[in-house]
Amino acid sequence: MSRYFAVFATDKPDRLALRDRIRPAHREHLRNPYPHRVVVRLGGPTLDGCDGRMNGTLLVVEAMSLADVQAFLGDDPYVREGLFERIEIRPWNWGLGNPELRG
Numbered sequence: 001m002s003r004y005f006a007v008f009a010t011d012k013p014d015r016l017a018l019r020d021r022i023r024p025a026h027r028e029h030l031r032n033p034y035p036h037r038v039v040v041r042l043g044g045p046t047l048d049g050c051d052g053r054m055n056g057t058l059l060v061v062e063a064m065s066l067a068d069v070q071a072f073l074g075d076d077p078y079v080r081e082g083l084f085e086r087i088e089i090r091p092w093n094w095g096l097g098n099p100e101l102r103g
Helices: 016-031 064-076
Strands: 003-011 038-047 053-064 084-092
Touching: 003 038, 003 064, 016 038, 016 053, 038 064, 053 064, 053 084, 064 084
Parallel strands: none
Antiparallel strands: 003 053, 003 084, 038 053
16 A cells, blocks of 8 residues: 655755756656656755745655655655755655545
């Protein structure tokens, strides 16, 4: 049975140029995660509170296991290019706003 995971990733300082350069490849990876058995349900960049610049990533993914999410992230161009200072993955119970629970 699949479950949801929230992924919180924080960029290393002064990596905006790297983020901008590889962003198209990152977005393609999110849209087409094959061969990984992961579905990206929502996501986007986090922003700096002062100037609104991108400084990290938030994703909600659906997968069978934490190992599946880790493998998927390991192939993400942002991860391969060393953009992130820290990545945290948490199992998540999507209650409020989950389209599958609307009825």
